[in-house]
Amino acid sequence: MNIKDPAEILRQAAWKEIQRLELELYVADLDANGFTVIPPSIASPGDLHKRLLARILDLSEEDSGVRPDLVAGENPVAFKGSELVKAEDDAPFGQYIPSLIFEGPAFEEALLNPVLLAMSTYLCGFSAVLSSMSCFVKGPTRSALQLHADTFLPAPMPAHALLCNGTYVLTEFNRENGATAFVPGSHKFQRQPREEERFLTGQNANSNAVASEAAPGSLVFWHGNTWHGAFNRTVPGLRVSMPVLMARPSMRTEEDLFGKIPQAVLDRNPARFAVLTQQGIVNGWHSKEHSKLRPAQAREVMRKFYEEVDLPNADADIPLYG
Numbered sequence: 415m416n417i418k419d420p421a422e423i424l425r426q427a428a429w430k431e432i433q434r435l436e437l438e439l440y441v442a443d444l445d446a447n448g449f450t451v452i453p454p455s456i457a458s459p460g461d462l463h464k465r466l467l468a469r470i471l472d473l474s475e476e477d478s479g480v481r482p483d484l485v486a487g488e489n490p491v492a493f494k495g496s497e498l499v500k501a502e503d504d505a506p507f508g509q510y511i512p513s514l515i516f517e518g519p520a521f522e523e524a525l526l527n528p529v530l531l532a533m534s535t536y537l538c539g540f541s542a543v544l545s546s547m548s549c550f551v552k553g554p555t556r557s558a559l560q561l562h563a564d565t566f567l568p569a570p571m572p573a574h575a576l577l578c579n580g581t582y583v584l585t586e587f588n589r590e591n592g593a594t595a596f597v598p599g600s601h602k603f604q605r606q607p608r609e610e611e612r613f614l615t616g617q618n619a620n621s622n623a624v625a626s627e628a629a630p631g632s633l634v635f636w637h638g639n640t641w642h643g644a645f646n647r648t649v650p651g652l653r654v655s656m657p658v659l660m661a662r663p664s665m666r667t668e669e670d671l672f673g674k675i676p677q678a679v680l681d682r683n684p685a686r687f688a689v690l691t692q693q694g695i696v697n698g699w700h701s702k703e704h705s706k707l708r709p710a711q712a713r714e715v716m717r718k719f720y721e722e723v724d725l726p727n728a729d730a731d732i733p734l735y736g
């Protein structure tokens with residue numbers, strides 16, 4: 415093995431960080447099952463989850479006009495397409511609040527959480543970007559969110575992860591609370607579930623699906639190929655979760671953040687924050703002039719990051735043209 419190979423140096427650096435944070439067993443679990451649950455003591459330093467939940471409850475109220483009641487509340491507002499619908503419509507997503515990265519320092523901290531970054535880097539590399547940061551506030555429903563993989567590509571999907579998801583659990587996850595469901599080992603199938611394999615409730619429910627059990631403050635982390643969904647909540651009250659979807663920079667992201675993050679926000683964070691928020695993505699120009707400007711800006715962002723962490727910029731994700 416040539417240890418001067420930049421890719422090998424990056425791999426070793428990623429593993430060293432996993433060891434420093436004592437995440438080896440969670441990585442083994444992720445490799446074997448396609449998902450893992452990292453407990454609050456590791457995943458939410460300084461009670462990060464409490465600050466995220468407090469801010470999300472405010473945002474939920476701003477959106478719906480109703481203060482969420484975690485103990486007895488019902489689906490506050492749900493989106494179906496672009497239309498607001500009420501709880502009785504039984505939407506399995508509940509209230510969806512997107513683009514949280516613009517909502518203040520707690521969300522920036524959630525993105526920079528070393529545990530989230532170590533796991534994301536393990537699956538998607540140092541150049542991984544945020545695809546979306548959002549939350550769901552969900553009450554009791556009859557319908558479950560059907561099983562699917564987040565990697566929407568024709569089979570066979572690549573075995574390596576193009577996406578990964580780190581979901582902050584902000585209220586307790588278990589079957590009756592409407593926890594995220596997983597089919598253990600399904601990241602190795604390299605395909606979406608077939609229609610008849612997608613159900614979580616009823617006679618045709620997929621018997622291989624299990625509920626993730628997690629205390630508030632846990633991080634549930636999974637490979638982009640893993641089949642997952644959400645059980646319907648059968649008890650009163652609200653379930654609040656905050657998915658952080660990460661992607662390799664060559665993937666089309668859910669949120670388009672290049673050039674959209676205020677300079678003050680970039681300035682108060684380390685160089686990796688700019689990479690994570692897509693400022694290092696070269697592709698996406700829209701004119702002759704921009705085809706020169708954007709790659710130059712993006713390369714500078716990547717250069718600063720690799721300099722900050724003292725690692726080689728392998729340039730693997732950066733096209734040679736432009």
Ligand SMILES: [Fe+2]
Pocket residue numbers: 562563564642
């Ligand atoms: Fe999903």
